[in-house]
Amino acid sequence: MNRRNILLSAILFPAVMAFGQQYGGMWIPTELNEKEMKDLGMKISAKQIFDPSKPSIKDAVVQFDGGCTAEIISAQGLLLTNHHCGYDNIQSHSTVENDLLTNGFWAKDMNGELPNPGVTVDFIADIKEVTAAVLEGTQNLDAKASQELINKNIETVKAGFKLESWQKAVVRPVYYGNKYYAYIIETYKDIRLVGAPPQSIGKFGSDTDNWVWPRHTGDFSMFRIYADKNNKPAEYSKDNIPYKPKYFLPVSIKDKQENDFTFVFGFPGRTTEYLPAIAVEKVMNETDPAMISVREVALKTLDEKMRTDAATRIKYASKYASVANYWKKWIGEVEGLKKSDAVGKKKQYEQSLIAKNAQIKPTIDELNRLYTEQSPYALNRSYYSEVVRNAETLTLANQYLSFMQAYEAGKIDEKATTAFKERLSGFYKDYSGELDAKVTAKLLALYANKTPLQFQPANFSQYKDEAKNLATVESWSKNSVITGRHALNGATVHTDINKVFSNPAELIKTLKNDPIIQLASSMRETYFSSTDGKFAALQSQIDVLQKKFMAQQMETDKDRKFFPDANSTLRVTYGQVKGSNPRDAVYYGYQTHVAGIMEKYVPGDYEFDVPKKLINLYNTKDYGIYKDKTGDVPVNFTATNHTTGGNSGSPALDAYGNLIGLNFDRQWEGTMSDINYDPRFSRNIMVDTKYILFIIDKYADAKWLINEMKIVK
Ligand code: ARG
Ligand code: ASP
Numbered sequence: 001m002n003r004r005n006i007l008l009s010a011i012l013f014p015a016v017m018a019f020g021q022q023y024g025g026m027w028i029p030t031e032l033n034e035k036e037m038k039d040l041g042m043k044i045s046a047k048q049i050f051d052p053s054k055p056s057i058k059d060a061v062v063q064f065d066g067g068c069t070a071e072i073i074s075a076q077g078l079l080l081t082n083h084h085c086g087y088d089n090i091q092s093h094s095t096v097e098n099d100l101l102t103n104g105f106w107a108k109d110m111n112g113e114l115p116n117p118g119v120t121v122d123f124i125a126d127i128k129e130v131t132a133a134v135l136e137g138t139q140n141l142d143a144k145a146s147q148e149l150i151n152k153n154i155e156t157v158k159a160g161f162k163l164e165s166w167q168k169a170v171v172r173p174v175y176y177g178n179k180y181y182a183y184i185i186e187t188y189k190d191i192r193l194v195g196a197p198p199q200s201i202g203k204f205g206s207d208t209d210n211w212v213w214p215r216h217t218g219d220f221s222m223f224r225i226y227a228d229k230n231n232k233p234a235e236y237s238k239d240n241i242p243y244k245p246k247y248f249l250p251v252s253i254k255d256k257q258e259n260d261f262t263f264v265f266g267f268p269g270r271t272t273e274y275l276p277a278i279a280v281e282k283v284m285n286e287t288d289p290a291m292i293s294v295r296e297v298a299l300k301t302l303d304e305k306m307r308t309d310a311a312t313r314i315k316y317a318s319k320y321a322s323v324a325n326y327w328k329k330w331i332g333e334v335e336g337l338k339k340s341d342a343v344g345k346k347k348q349y350e351q352s353l354i355a356k357n358a359q360i361k362p363t364i365d366e367l368n369r370l371y372t373e374q375s376p377y378a379l380n381r382s383y384y385s386e387v388v389r390n391a392e393t394l395t396l397a398n399q400y401l402s403f404m405q406a407y408e409a410g411k412i413d414e415k416a417t418t419a420f421k422e423r424l425s426g427f428y429k430d431y432s433g434e435l436d437a438k439v440t441a442k443l444l445a446l447y448a449n450k451t452p453l454q455f456q457p458a459n460f461s462q463y464k465d466e467a468k469n470l471a472t473v474e475s476w477s478k479n480s481v482i483t484g485r486h487a488l489n490g491a492t493v494h495t496d497i498n499k500v501f502s503n504p505a506e507l508i509k510t511l512k513n514d515p516i517i518q519l520a521s522s523m524r525e526t527y528f529s530s531t532d533g534k535f536a537a538l539q540s541q542i543d544v545l546q547k548k549f550m551a552q553q554m555e556t557d558k559d560r561k562f563f564p565d566a567n568s569t570l571r572v573t574y575g576q577v578k579g580s581n582p583r584d585a586v587y588y589g590y591q592t593h594v595a596g597i598m599e600k601y602v603p604g605d606y607e608f609d610v611p612k613k614l615i616n617l618y619n620t621k622d623y624g625i626y627k628d629k630t631g632d633v634p635v636n637f638t639a640t641n642h643t644t645g646g647n648s649g650s651p652a653l654d655a656y657g658n659l660i661g662l663n664f665d666r667q668w669e670g671t672m673s674d675i676n677y678d679p680r681f682s683r684n685i686m687v688d689t690k691y692i693l694f695i696i697d698k699y700a701d702a703k704w705l706i707n708e709m710k711i712v713k
Pocket of ligand 1: 084171206207210211321322325361645648666
């Protein structure tokens with residue numbers, strides 16, 4: 001290595017490799033690696049991040065509506081999260097005349113903030129390890145008896161907490177049941193929409209740029225928490241007042257440098273970092289490719305129509321985005337697992353563990369046997385579930401089937417029927433039977449061609465031919481009540497669903513004769529008799545062994561610092577602001593700017609249009625205090641924080657605990673981090689606080705919000 005290369009590699013992967021971050025890490029906030037964090041540059045203490053008895057940063061971090069993360073950035077409960085996390089709420093306030101998704105929304109003052117019934121935020125008041133109490137007495141029991149006692153012990157542990165009326169206790173396993181933690185949760189229920197940029201900023205680049213770096217998305221929206229007059233949680237009331245937080249995050253608009261220390265605090269959903277090589281191999285070579293192939297067909301079919309028909313585009317926008325999101329993620333995941341040789345490295349790791357502890361060999365041998373035996377069932381499970389999810393006519397048919405069964409068993413009352421009709425109406429709003437007949441026809445052919453005979457209903461091979469299916473399914477669909485293309489009692493499910501349901505006995509008779517329902521029913525029966533039970537039985541054996549394997553890894557690999565897989569509980573991940581070198585001769589910088597938005601600008605495009613006002617700000621360089629040393633406003637940046645789904649909306653903080661960014665995505669080359677974090681390629685993507693404030697201040701003229709914040713210059 002010459003001097004330049006040494007320098008370059010020091011910039012690209014300096015300390016990271018030498019630190020515990022080699023395997024990533026999503027740490028429980030009561031068990032932080034304070035020393036390593038300080039070595040990397042942190043200037044505050046672990047106590048300042050999490051302290052159950054004094055205000056600390058954790059008091060500003062909440063789980064947003066059960067999925068995403070959000071943070072408090074003012075003394076009056078102002079909340080920041082992603083645009084894609086607030087999307088449903090922004091959409092629900094939108095009408096054709098007043099389209100907040102397209103135009104954006106900014107309340108003029110607190111009176112203009114919009115309530116969102118049902119939306120909640122959860123605070124974590126405390127975290128306690130409760131392993132001993134949960135596992136007490138289970139040592140010599142078999143798996144079933146042990147689980148029963150664990151469930152009982154969990155109830156006892158929960159009952160042991162002295163809770164306020166607005167608190168609840170939840171106990172969650174980590175390390176596959178080798179440890180348990182209790183969480184004291186406080187839920188606020190009056191959450192109002194304060195502001196959101198237009199989609200052309202908040203979702204700039206849409207699906208094309210999703211999971212991709214370099215990125216230029218202003219993926220943020222703002223809400224406010226309201227409380228009763230004692231500052232406690234309350235249902236929505238116009239008498240509620242802005243919540244006064246124990247702590248809120250100062251917002252930094254300082255310039256960033258590569259290698260700056262940063263940490264992300266939030267609620268990552270699910271990772272599986274400790275699986276055996278065989279499990280990763282199955283995901284990479286079998287289940288991921290199966291799921292990708294199904295979505296590929298569905299997306300392509302929808303896209304053709306969406307591109308030529310505006311009404312369809314709007315109808316399917318949100319569904320398309322969610323199907324495309326994981327389709328694209330899985331493709332990146334498979335590539336990344338291959339490129340980082342995840343399986344090879346895991347195999348090597350297993351051998352090194354066995355060399356230190358011979359007892360691990362039988363565990364791994366048995367896991368290999370079980371995963372191999374489970375593999376055909378796992379593969380069929382992936383195909384089946386993706387086919388019935390993406391062929392929406394089959395999704396519908398399955399819902400009607402459940403309704404029919406409940407009805408015939410006398411298990412459905414007026415209330416349940418109403419709930420079912422409401423669910424259906426929501427579904428029909430964004431469903432086109434005609435379009436989906438095409439998707440269903442193609443997916444039936446895919447399933448008939450890809451699934452071994454043992455998993456197929458009788459005579460299912462008649463669906464191997466796509467062209468033939470197109471005609472068959474179209475004629476079924478046209479004559480079916482469930483697609484809304486055929487009337488019953490003089491109405492369709494689109495025109496008057498109550499009328500369609502007005503004579504349940506007659507409806508059930510019609511449904512029983514519907515060939516779509518008959519097909520869905522035989523597919524379901526065959527799936528359950530051939531696959532579901534076998535898969536689950538093997539999975540419970542795998543779970544027992546995975547727990548053992550986890551414990552063995554922890555006992556044997558003394559040099560490694562283990563962190564529990566994500567499970568939607570509060571975690572801290574840390575790293576450095578950093579670019580990457582994802583491919584030979586390709587170097588990604590760590591920061592994008594407004595000029596890059598203009599490079600991507602395609603006038604009128606549904607993904608890359610830019611609002612006029614932003615173009616004007618760019619042309620006049622009206623950047624105020626939000627530009628950085630380059631003279632431009634930074635938009636997004638990357639770092640080595642180990643994040644996953646659920647970390648969207650998480651605060652990215654600097655060495656002093658000031659907010660510097662809003663997490664929203666990861667880069668394509670590193671999405672295998674859910675299974676095998678690789679510090680060379682895994683990067684999280686954040687919106688720069690400078691861009692957020694620039695949009696609020698210069699674009700939205702919402703200075704009253706800036707004035708509420710504590711800005712660190
Ligand atoms: N990929 C990010 C995450 O998994 C953002 C998804 C929202 N954006 C989109 N274009 N679908 O949630
Ligand atoms: N976009 C993800 C989320 O919504 C974050 C990620 O998967 O990196 O939580």
